[in-house]
Amino acid sequence: MSPALQLRLPLVARLCVLAGLLPIACAPASAQQQPPTEMGRIHGHVINPTGVPQQFGTVSLSTDGGASLSYTFPVSAAGDYSGQAPVGEYTVVYRAPDTPEGKIVDYINEVEVVAGQDTSQDIDMTRQAFIDRLSPEQQRQLQEMKAANAAALAGNHNVTAFDADLQAVKQDFQDAVNARAAATQALGASASQADINARTDEIASAKYTEIETLMTRETAANSGEPALWIYLARAQTGLKNYLDAETNFKKALDLESKAERPDPQILGAADAGLGEVYARTLMIDDANAAFDAAAKADPPNAANYLRDQALVFFQERDFPAQVDAADEALSVDPNEAILYYIKAAGLAENARVDPNTNRIVLPPGCADAYRKYLELAPNGPYASQVTVILMRAGESIRSSSAPPAK
Numbered sequence: 001m002s003p004a005l006q007l008r009l010p011l012v013a014r015l016c017v018l019a020g021l022l023p024i025a026c027a028p029a030s031a032q033q034q035p036p037t038e039m040g041r042i043h044g045h046v047i048n049p050t051g052v053p054q055q056f057g058t059v060s061l062s063t064d065g066g067a068s069l070s071y072t073f074p075v076s077a078a079g080d081y082s083g084q085a086p087v088g089e090y091t092v093v094y095r096a097p098d099t100p101e102g103k104i105v106d107y108i109n110e111v112e113v114v115a116g117q118d119t120s121q122d123i124d125m126t127r128q129a130f131i132d133r134l135s136p137e138q139q140r141q142l143q144e145m146k147a148a149n150a151a152a153l154a155g156n157h158n159v160t161a162f163d164a165d166l167q168a169v170k171q172d173f174q175d176a177v178n179a180r181a182a183a184t185q186a187l188g189a190s191a192s193q194a195d196i197n198a199r200t201d202e203i204a205s206a207k208y209t210e211i212e213t214l215m216t217r218e219t220a221a222n223s224g225e226p227a228l229w230i231y232l233a234r235a236q237t238g239l240k241n242y243l244d245a246e247t248n249f250k251k252a253l254d255l256e257s258k259a260e261r262p263d264p265q266i267l268g269a270a271d272a273g274l275g276e277v278y279a280r281t282l283m284i285d286d287a288n289a290a291f292d293a294a295a296k297a298d299p300p301n302a303a304n305y306l307r308d309q310a311l312v313f314f315q316e317r318d319f320p321a322q323v324d325a326a327d328e329a330l331s332v333d334p335n336e337a338i339l340y341y342i343k344a345a346g347l348a349e350n351a352r353v354d355p356n357t358n359r360i361v362l363p364p365g366c367a368d369a370y371r372k373y374l375e376l377a378p379n380g381p382y383a384s385q386v387t388v389i390l391m392r393a394g395e396s397i398r399s400s401s402a403p404p405a406k
Helices: 003-008 011-019 128-132 136-177 179-187 193-221 226-238 242-257 264-280 284-297 299-315 319-332 337-350 366-376 383-392
Strands: 039-047 058-062 071-074 080-086 088-095 106-113 118-120
Touching: 039 058, 039 088, 039 106, 058 080, 071 080, 080 088, 106 118, 136 179, 136 193, 136 226, 179 193, 193 226, 226 242, 226 264, 242 264, 264 284, 264 299, 284 299, 284 319, 299 319, 299 337, 319 337, 337 366, 337 383, 366 383
Parallel strands: 039 118
Antiparallel strands: 039 080, 058 071, 058 088, 088 106
């Protein structure tokens, strides 16, 4: 049950207790009903003092100002009532389910039931005539309840909008990761690599821009939430807005560090984000320090952070940095195939061609890393390329430790 609904349900009961309820004899007497000759219908909506439908209870028609209740109709969960009565003039009376015998909650005088017609008569307890019957203290409490109800409703709306934004952000990040596949599918097999690259950048940029817009709004409304600043900074990194991204990753770190129990995953994600920013802006020492901080802050995810470090340096074509990062990541997870390829590709930048044999001469450790990649990912995305390189280098394809092919 929502906080708003919890406030709505007991409201009339609380007001009735506070007010002592209206004795039936307090309701002014209506004019005497004429002898009934025909029937008519009546319906309406019961609204409690905070402006929301009042659930359940009864609405009755009285010919003597509420002293006796002649015709009674149930109020639904939606606050509606309807019924049939002889034509005439009535006092319409509302009683809550827990209204004591001989008491009423509200009444409306001089309501006509007309032959062959359906009279509409709401019982709206937000009207001034009802409020005026409350004491100053009861009116003060009513205002407090209205404010609390409004805050709860606004909170429910904000939570719904917040959840929708986070779902959109999650999908946008996924779409950005898959941008190349989407571009290739959209352009077809005959598209040039330049066209695919341009469409990939276009798709990813649109997704990151949407994330930035959504998270700019959410961080303004929820500035104390570190995760939102991380989402914003990640989008800005994708858009190459590195200064803004650095500022917002640091904002997330500062907020989470001051928490009573800092979340290791938040700290790790913020540090790793800073590491990527520094790597892409050629601040190698700062990048390495940030990725190391991420691994130390969140040990269960250390392998992921160090792998990402190697991948970023690989994308930036910083060959010495990618080799060092791959080695560090492999010390934590020695079975990650892509790390062996990243290491080998970085080392291969120092390869040369023997002019006498026309063979590639790979630097120490390069062939071993390539072979380990093939061992772990024989059908991986770089398997064909690695096989050709090893063959041109006159190197064995299969590692001496690898099991023979069946």
